[in-house]
Amino acid sequence: MALARETGLELAVRSGGHSSAGHSTTEGGILLDLGAMTALSIDADQRTAWAQTGLIAGQYTTAAGAYGLATGFGDTGSVGIGGITLGGGIGYLVRKHGLTIDDLLAAELVTADGQLLQVDAQTHPDLFWAIRGGGGNFGVATRLRFRLHEVSTVVGGMLLLPATPEVIASFVAEAEAAPEELSTIANVMVAPPMPFVPPEYHGRLVIMAMLVHAGELDAGERAVAPFRALAAPIADMVRPMPYPAIYPPEQDYHPTAVTRTMFVDALNRDAAETIVEYLQASDASMRVAQLRVLGGAMARVPVEATAFAHRQRRIMVNVTALYQGPEDRAVREAWVVDFADALRQGDDGVYVNFLGDEGQARVRDAYPGATWDRLVAIKRRYDPTNLFRLNQNIPPA
Ligand SMILES: Cc1cc2nc3c(=O)[nH]c(=O)nc-3n(C[C@H](O)[C@H](O)[C@H](O)COP(=O)(O)OP(=O)(O)OC[C@H]3O[C@@H](n4cnc5c(N)ncnc54)[C@H](O)[C@@H]3O)c2cc1C
Numbered sequence: 001m002a003l004a005r006e007t008g009l010e011l012a013v014r015s016g017g018h019s020s021a022g023h024s025t026t027e028g029g030i031l032l033d034l035g036a037m038t039a040l041s042i043d044a045d046q047r048t049a050w051a052q053t054g055l056i057a058g059q060y061t062t063a064a065g066a067y068g069l070a071t072g073f074g075d076t077g078s079v080g081i082g083g084i085t086l087g088g089g090i091g092y093l094v095r096k097h098g099l100t101i102d103d104l105l106a107a108e109l110v111t112a113d114g115q116l117l118q119v120d121a122q123t124h125p126d127l128f129w130a131i132r133g134g135g136g137n138f139g140v141a142t143r144l145r146f147r148l149h150e151v152s153t154v155v156g157g158m159l160l161l162p163a164t165p166e167v168i169a170s171f172v173a174e175a176e177a178a179p180e181e182l183s184t185i186a187n188v189m190v191a192p193p194m195p196f197v198p199p200e201y202h203g204r205l206v207i208m209a210m211l212v213h214a215g216e217l218d219a220g221e222r223a224v225a226p227f228r229a230l231a232a233p234i235a236d237m238v239r240p241m242p243y244p245a246i247y248p249p250e251q252d253y254h255p256t257a258v259t260r261t262m263f264v265d266a267l268n269r270d271a272a273e274t275i276v277e278y279l280q281a282s283d284a285s286m287r288v289a290q291l292r293v294l295g296g297a298m299a300r301v302p303v304e305a306t307a308f309a310h311r312q313r314r315i316m317v318n319v320t321a322l323y324q325g326p327e328d329r330a331v332r333e334a335w336v337v338d339f340a341d342a343l344r345q346g347d348d349g350v351y352v353n354f355l356g357d358e359g360q361a362r363v364r365d366a367y368p369g370a371t372w373d374r375l376v377a378i379k380r381r382y383d384p385t386n387l388f389r390l391n392q393n394i395p396p397a
Helices: 002-007 057-067 081-087 124-130 165-177 218-228 270-280 325-341 360-366 372-383
Strands: 010-014 030-033 042-043 047-054 104-110 116-122 140-147 153-162 181-189 207-211 238-241 257-264 286-293 317-321
Touching: 042 057, 042 372, 057 081, 104 124, 116 124, 124 140, 153 165, 153 218, 165 181, 165 207, 165 218, 165 270, 165 286, 181 218, 181 270, 181 317, 207 270, 257 325, 270 286, 270 325, 286 325, 317 325, 325 372
Parallel strands: 010 030
Antiparallel strands: 042 047, 047 140, 104 116, 104 140, 153 207, 153 238, 181 207, 181 286, 257 317, 286 317
8 A cells, every 4th residue: 555655556455356347456556455364253142243354245154154143245145345345235134134334333444544443433433434335435444343133044045937027016016015024136137048947938038036034934934925926936946044055156257247227216017118128129148137125224224324325215226238348348338328228217326336437427426415525525534645546436626
């Protein structure tokens, strides 16, 4: 960091390396890779954990799972706890326990001037507010202290349903009506030729849904039943399972994709029909509309309590297409932009962790109103020269 400060070279900070905007690599700059910092200390009695930020969500979840405890991260085990936490963190426990930042109790942060600060609600409360949603703008988080919840056996896993407009809209309605123990992620996509998909469905539109009910097992079965009843499931792998099993081992697979993300307040049959039409019209090797119904614990935290300003939004939609090479990228990006425009409901709010390299105006959309002004003031105080600028940047001026 001192070298970056003295030379002016671009500084990239990497935890799990999943930045889709490419912010954790630099050409000709300095890369601060936290990957080797994977210490984790769990206090099962106090239900807290100190975690170094080279850990990925799957490692943390497996270790905490040994005590029947968990902190919620995202849908993918290989995502770094550094990046996901500092941006907010929306995953399988979001409705039951809130965002990842809602379980962040403290951080150790190396600021631009090289100081190691202990940051929590009492010490540097301005920084503690800012790092809960403001990303890597304020320093390098070396350790994070989380609250753990009792989450051992959940009713969870994958449910594959045929994706008609009716089933998509009803899925969303059921997810909104479900008890908040249940969080869902519905991927509307073309069925891949995978072993659990019967061959006659390969290439057809399906909802590949991931469900997690963190509560009593009977209640979980009852909560999942309405989804199973939406249509005859093509595959049903929802079952009682240890929570860490929601992060199965991943292939070493690095697809290149373009994504647009948004929040919407409702997703009715017309919107579901738009989703089906767009997905059928594309020939990208993989194309997905991902629907995440929010609410519950996430929405009960006051908007001004942290730098994540979208707590009242009801549904997050991510539209993605894979591409091969620069020419294909242009084609896929045009489709993704059109698709997202067709679904947008007159609001530009965006979750910073799903934002690509989309320009400064979009970063502001992540931090509407007073949130932006407060973030800029804190940035000016702790990083006046914008040392931490390779990120969804909040400039100091
Ligand atoms: C396959 C995939 C699935 C995803 N699923 C979800 C999901 O379900 N829910 C969700 O909320 N998000 C999800 N995301 C988005 C994810 O939260 C962000 O991409 C996040 O930034 C990744 O964190 P990382 O540590 O792996 O990435 P990195 O690329 O290492 O970091 C991203 C940026 O975060 C900052 N940063 C990271 N670590 C630190 C640190 N220790 N100190 C200071 N700054 C730091 C830096 O600015 C860095 O450029 C997903 C992303 C991918 C690629």
